[in-house]
Amino acid sequence: MASLYTHSDSNKRKTWFLMTFFFVLVILVGYVFSQALESSIILYIAVAISIISGFVSYWWSDKIVLSMSNAKELKFEDNKELYRIVENLCIAGGLKMPKIYIINDSSPNAFATGRDEEHAVVAVTTGLLAKLERSELEGVIAHELSHIGNRDILLATIVTVLVGTIVLLADWFARWQFFGRSGRSGDGNNRSQGIIMIVAIVLAILAPIFAYLMQFAISRKREFLADAEGALLTRYPEGLAKALEKISSNQKPLEAANRATAHLYISSPFKTDTSGGDQKVGFFKKAFMTHPPIAERVKALRGMRVN
Numbered sequence: 001m002a003s004l005y006t007h008s009d010s011n012k013r014k015t016w017f018l019m020t021f022f023f024v025l026v027i028l029v030g031y032v033f034s035q036a037l038e039s040s041i042i043l044y045i046a047v048a049i050s051i052i053s054g055f056v057s058y059w060w061s062d063k064i065v066l067s068m069s070n071a072k073e074l075k076f077e078d079n080k081e082l083y084r085i086v087e088n089l090c091i092a093g094g095l096k097m098p099k100i101y102i103i104n105d106s107s108p109n110a111f112a113t114g115r116d117e118e119h120a121v122v123a124v125t126t127g128l129l130a131k132l133e134r135s136e137l138e139g140v141i142a143h144e145l146s147h148i149g150n151r152d153i154l155l156a157t158i159v160t161v162l163v164g165t166i167v168l169l170a171d172w173f174a175r176w177q178f179f180g181r182s183g184r185s186g187d188g189n190n191r192s193q194g195i196i197m198i199v200a201i202v203l204a205i206l207a208p209i210f211a212y213l214m215q216f217a218i219s220r221k222r223e224f225l226a227d228a229e230g231a232l233l234t235r236y237p238e239g240l241a242k243a244l245e246k247i248s249s250n251q252k253p254l255e256a257a258n259r260a261t262a263h264l265y266i267s268s269p270f271k272t273d274t275s276g277g278d279q280k281v282g283f284f285k286k287a288f289m290t291h292p293p294i295a296e297r298v299k300a301l302r303g304m305r306v307n
Contacts, residue, residue, distance in 0.1 A: 022162035022211070026050040029166060029207050033173045036193075036200035042172070050165050057161040058154070062114040062121050065157075065264065069111075069256045071101035071123045078102075082129065082137070086122060089142050093233050095149055098122050107254040108132065108247045111264040112144040113153050120148040125254065132243055139240030143230035143266055150229070152222045156263060159218060163211040164260070170204040213287055219263040220292045227297055231304055241301040248274040248294040263290040 030046025057064075076083045083100060090097050098112070098120035108128040114120035122144045132140065147153050231237035247267045257269030267273060273291040286293070 022159070022166070023050055023054075025207070025211070026162065026165050026169065029169050029203055032196065032200045032203055033169065033176075036197045037173070037176055038193075039176075042169075042176075045172075046165070046169055049168070050162065053161045053165055054158065057157050058115055061154075061157040061161075062119060065111075065113045065261055066101055066121065066123065068258065068261055069103055069123065071103045071256075074100040074102045079129070081134075082124070085134070085138055086141055086145075089138065089145055089233060093142075093145055093149060095145055096120070098145075098148060100124075102126060102129075103254075103256055105255055106130075107252045107269070108250055109254050109257075109265045109267060109269055110140050110144055111261070111266065112147045113157070113264060114148070115154050115157075116151070117148055120153065122148075127250070128247075131246055131250070135234075135236060135239035136243035136246065138234050139230060139236065139243045140266055142233040143226045143240060146226040146229035146233065147222070150222070150225065152226065153264075156219065156222070159215050160260065160263070163208075163215045166211045167208045170208045173200065173204045215263070216288060216290055219290045220286075223266075223291055224297065224300065227301055228304065231301055231306060235306050237301040237304045237306060241298045244294050244298055244301075265291075267291060267294065 026046050027043070027050075030043040033046075034040050034042035074082070079100075079102075086100055087097055089095075096117050098114070098117075099122075101121055101123035103109075103123055103125045105125045106127040108125055108131045110122065110124040110128055112120060112122050122141065124140070128137070128140065227240060230240055234240070244267065248271075251271055251274070253271055254265070254269035257265065262269055268289070268291045273289055274294050
């Protein structure tokens with residue numbers, strides 16, 4: 001029987017697989033760049049950054065994201081109705097009560113963060129509380145709780161940090177290539193060095209794109225899963241479907257959002273997933289979206305049967 005934990009074990013395995021894959025990719029990129037620039041320090045920097053950033057993201061990702069989003073903790077006395085909605089859904093889903101945070105922004109949106117169930121956080125905007133009815137708000141909260149139950153929040157954070165490391169290395173290579181080439185020997189192994197340089201340039205262009213595409217694909221898939229499992233939790237898919245429609249109808253971008261945290265929200269804070277309507281979104285455009293098109297998510301929810 002499907003539950004909030006249906007994909008938890010799978011996501012744990014994916015987390016370790018992706019961490020290993022990206023770590024190897026970071027080392028490979030660092031090695032090729034170090035060979036191309038004839039400087040082993042690039043490789044050492046790549047390894048150090050991937051280890052340190054992975055450690056930091058695991059232990060302090062929630063605090064970093066909340067700080068970047070200007071979120072403030074909400075107590076029971078501040079909004080008893082919201083607190084009870086979260087509490088009731090946690091009881092129904094067998095989850096521990098997460099901390100609740102509020103973002104003072106009129107654009108309706110929400111996200112979950114934290115390394116595990118014991119350190120989880122659900123954050124909502126003031127706009128979300130103002131615009132949604134209770135059943136719609138329950139759908140959004142259930143969606144976010146499903147991310148917590150499935151360990152999506154850790155998976156998304158780790159992938160984001162490692163993608164950022166690859167992009168940073170590619171940027172460093174480009175700068176070093178143009179500004180740090182003096183004093184390099186030119187004879188002897190020019191041909192092999194030229195081949196390595198070509199490979200490094202191609203890798204500098206393609207590695208960040210490939211990393212981003214993987215991150216976006218993972219993000220889109222987990223949103224569909226969270227929609228489905230959130231609907232299972234509330235037993236009312238229409239609530240979340242209506243909430244997504246209301247969120248998408250508000251075209252004001254979220255002021256507190258940035259590119260690093262955009263994929264965490266239930267809907268793109270930059271409103272890049274609200275276009276299309278009944279028209280099918282092209283493959284190329286969808287590949288670079290952090291969220292599935294709202295129209296597709298609503299259609300999937302309204303096609304669900306919850307017994």
